[in-house]
Amino acid sequence: MTDHTADGWPDKYSDPRDRPHPDILRVTVESFDEAREDTLEAVDTVADGESTxxxxSFATVGELRKILTDRRIELLRTLLNTDGAAESISALADDLGRDYRTVHxxxxxxxxxxxxxxxxxxxxxxxxxxxERILLDVELAGGESGEEPAPA
Known part of the structure; x- marks a missing residue:
């Protein structure tokens, strides 16, 4: 988890708008070892001058579903449709037709x-x-439960 400031927000060392970001966010379910391997491959890809x-990554499908509820996916879609930024949480809540506290x-x-x-x-x-896009990359294989940890 991320460290937090006194007001409960994640501690950011710099404005994220000042850092380069890839066009795609890939959200996946995989084991720690798979996530580590993917990270090492991504480092090599970036070192070769390619984008990744x-x-x-989430450990289980259940954990991903707990975090990416329909309402949170709607929130992410709304941000994607507004060039990635909202004026404020209040403005985002208004756009979503939802209560400020739940959006916060x-x-x-x-x-x-x-x-x-x-x-x-x-x-x-x-x-x-x-x-620009969020790719949900979840592999389901026969005989496995969504609550089991991703295979190593």
């Missing part, structure tokens, strides 16, 4: 898991999604 998606909690949780960033602009917190 950002990756967020969803933004905070998604930021904790690295699925979006929060830009701190003094009194305002701006949800920011630097990707």
């Amino acid at each position: 998606p950002a990756v967020v 909690d969803d933004v905070s949780l998604l930021a904790d898991y690295g699925l979006l960033f929060v830009i701190d602009e003094g009194q305002s917190k701006r949800p920011y999604l630097p990707y």
Whole structure:
């Protein structure tokens, strides 16, 4: 998990808008060993000058489903459709037709898991999604339960 500031937001060392980001965020279910191997391959790819998606991995399908609820996916889609940023959490809540507190909690949780960033602009917190697309990459194989850890 990410370290947090006194007000509960993830501690960011710099503005995420100032850092390069790939066009695609890949969300997957895989074991720690698979995620580590994918990360090492991505490092080699980037070292060769090629682009690679950002990756967020979950250990089980159940964990992914717990975090990526229909409402949180709707929130991410809304950000994708507004060039990746909302003016504020209040504005995002208005766009979604939802209560500020629930949107605030969803933004905070998604930021904790690295699925979006929060830009701190003094009194305002701006949800920011630097990707053009989010790819959900979940492999289901026969005989496996969605609650079992991903195979090693």
